Amino acid sequence: MTVVLNPATEEPLAELEAAGVEETDEAVAAARAAFPAWRAVAPADRARLLRRLATLVEEHYEELSRIESRNVGKPIAGARGEVGMVAQVFHFYAGAIDKFHGETIPVAGGVDMTFREPLGVVGLITPWNFPLNIASWKLGPALACGNTVVIKPAELTPLSTLRLGELALEAGIPDGVLNVVVGKGSVVGQRLIEHPDVAKIGFTGSTEVGQQVMRGAAATIKRVTLELGGKSANVVFADADVERAAASAPYAVFDNAGQDCCARSRILVEASVYDRFIDAFVDATGKVKVGDPEDDASEMGPLISAAHRETVASFVEDEPLFRGATPDGPGYWYPCTVVEASASDRIARDEVFGPVAAVIPFADEDEAVRIANDSAYGLSGSIWTRDGARALRVARAIDTGVLSINSNSSVRVSTPFGGFKQSGFGRELGMHALEGYSEVKNVFYSTD
Numbered sequence: 001m002t003v004v005l006n007p008a009t010e011e012p013l014a015e016l017e018a019a020g021v022e023e024t025d026e027a028v029a030a031a032r033a034a035f036p037a038w039r040a041v042a043p044a045d046r047a048r049l050l051r052r053l054a055t056l057v058e059e060h061y062e063e064l065s066r067i068e069s070r071n072v073g074k075p076i077a078g079a080r081g082e083v084g085m086v087a088q089v090f091h092f093y094a095g096a097i098d099k100f101h102g103e104t105i106p107v108a109g110g111v112d113m114t115f116r117e118p119l120g121v122v123g124l125i126t127p128w129n130f131p132l133n134i135a136s137w138k139l140g141p142a143l144a145c146g147n148t149v150v151i152k153p154a155e156l157t158p159l160s161t162l163r164l165g166e167l168a169l170e171a172g173i174p175d176g177v178l179n180v181v182v183g184k185g186s187v188v189g190q191r192l193i194e195h196p197d198v199a200k201i202g203f204t205g206s207t208e209v210g211q212q213v214m215r216g217a218a219a220t221i222k223r224v225t226l227e228l229g230g231k232s233a234n235v236v237f238a239d240a241d242v243e244r245a246a247a248s249a250p251y252a253v254f255d256n257a258g259q260d261c262c263a264r265s266r267i268l269v270e271a272s273v274y275d276r277f278i279d280a281f282v283d284a285t286g287k288v289k290v291g292d293p294e295d296d297a298s299e300m301g302p303l304i305s306a307a308h309r310e311t312v313a314s315f316v317e318d319e320p321l322f323r324g325a326t327p328d329g330p331g332y333w334y335p336c337t338v339v340e341a342s343a344s345d346r347i348a349r350d351e352v353f354g355p356v357a358a359v360i361p362f363a364d365e366d367e368a369v370r371i372a373n374d375s376a377y378g379l380s381g382s383i384w385t386r387d388g389a390r391a392l393r394v395a396r397a398i399d400t401g402v403l404s405i406n407s408n409s410s411v412r413v414s415t416p417f418g419g420f421k422q423s424g425f426g427r428e429l430g431m432h433a434l435e436g437y438s439e440v441k442n443v444f445y446s447t448d
C-alpha cells in the first residue's frame with residue numbers, strides 16, 4: 001500500500017495499491033497489444049485524439065491544478081501555470097504529427113526515402129517535482145509518433161498522472177495505449193527497464209538513478225532519454241541591470257521550493273557589483289511569500305517530504321547570510337536560504353534540490369565561464385549583461401543545454417529542453433522530442 005500525503009499538512013490524500021512486477025508485465029502486455037492499431041491510426045485522427053485530450057485538460061484545469069498543488073505542496077498559482085502548459089504540450093504535439101516526416105535523398109538507380117517509425121512500447125519514469133508537466137513532455141511526443149506507453153509516476157506524487165490516464169480514455173484514446181502503473185522505482189521502474197518488450201525508457205529524475213537506467217538498458221539495447229540533475233549558474237556581470245537581475249534571482253532558485261532541475265542555485269556575481277547585488281537579492285528573497293499552497297498569493301510551499309527536508313538541511317553547515325521565515329505547524333517547510341560560497345564548496349557543487357542559493361563572486365568573464373563550467377552537471381543557466389557580444393560569447397562558452405539571457409526562463413513548449421554532461425541526453429519539448437520517440441528507417445526503391 002502506498003499512502004500519498006499532502007506535504008503542506010502531512011495529511012493523507014489517498015491510499016493506493018502499489019503495483020508489482022506482475023502488474024507491470026500486464027501493463028506492458030496491454031501496451032503491446034494496443035500498438036499495432038495505434039500506429040495505424042491515420043495521422044489526422046491521432047492528432048484529433050491528442051487535441052481532445054488537450055481540451056479535456058483545459059476543461060479540468062482547476063481540478064488538475066488542485067490535485068497537483070495538494071500532492072506536491074506547490075502554490076496553486078504555479079500549479080495552474082503547469083497544467084496550462086500540459087494542455088499546450090498536447091496541442092503542440094497534436095499539431096506536430098503531420099509535420100514530422102521523412103526525406104527523399106538523391107541516389108543513383110532509384111528513389112531513397114526515409115520514414116519515421118514508432119519504437120513500440122515505451123516506458124516513462126517521472127519524478128515528483130513537476131509530475132504532470134514532465135509526464136506530458138514525454139507522453140505528447142511518444143503518443144504523437146504512434147508509440148504506446150506505460151508510465152510510472154513517482155510514488156510520492158502519482159495522483160495527477162492517474163487522473164490524466166482517465167482523461168485520455170475519456171478523450172477516446174484507445175484502451176492499452178496509455179497505461180499508468182503506480183509503484184516503487186526499484187520494482188516497477190526496474191521491471192520496465194528490464195522488460196524485453198519495452199523499446200525505450202524516457203526517464204526524468206536523479207543522476208544516480210539515471211545511471212541505473214542506462215546500465216539496465218544495456219541488456220536489451222533499449223533507447224534511453226535521460227533528464228537528470230542540475231546545478232545551474234546564474235551569471236551576473238557588472239554591466240547588467242543588476243537590480244533587475246537581483247529582483248528576479250529568488251524566483252530562479254526558490255521556485256517550487258528549489259525542487260527544480262533548472263534551479264539557478266549558483267549565483268555568480270562580478271566582484272565590482274557583488275555587495276550591491278547581495279543587498280538587492282537578500283531584500284527580494286525576504287519578500288518571497290512562503291505559505292499555504294492553496295492561497296492564491298503564495299509563492300513558495302513546503303518541501304516534498306520529511307526525509308527530503310533533512311537532506312536539504314544537511315547542506316547548510318554554517319550560519320547562512322540570510323534565512324527566511326516559514327509557517328508554524330505541520331508541513332515539511334524549509335526557509336529560503338542564502339549562503340556565500342566559493343566554487344569548491346559542497347554547497348556550490350552538489351544539487352541541493354531545495355531553497356538554498358549559493359552566491360559566488362568572480363573577477364572577470366574568463367573566471368565566470370570557468371566557474372560556471374566547473375560542474376558535473378550542464379542543464380541550464382542565465383547570463384545577465386547589457387553587452388550583446390558578451391552575452392552570446394558566454395552563452396556559447398557555457399556547457400549546458402538550455403540558457404537564457406537577461407531572463408531566468410528556459411522551458412517552452414516549442415523549444416528543445418535537455419542537458420549536457422551528467423544532466424543527461426536527448427531532448428524534450430519542441431520538434432526535437434519527436435526524434436527520441438521514433439526510429440529512422442531508410443528504404444531504397446529501385447527504378448531499374
Ligand code: NAD
Pocket residue numbers: 125126127128129130134152153154155183184185186188189190193204205206207209210212226227228229230260261351353379419423424
Ligand atoms: P529519483 O531519481 O529518485 O526518481 C525518479 C523516478 O525514478 C521516480 O519515479 C522513481 O520511482 C524512479 N526510480 C527510482 N529508483 C528507480 C530504479 N532503481 N529503477 C527505475 N526507476 C527508479 O528522482 P526524484 O527524487 O523523483 O526527482 C528529483 C531529481 O530529478 C533531481 O535530481 C532533479 O534534478 C531531477 N529532475 C530532472 C529534470 C530534468 O528535466 N532534467 C526535471 C525534474 C527533475
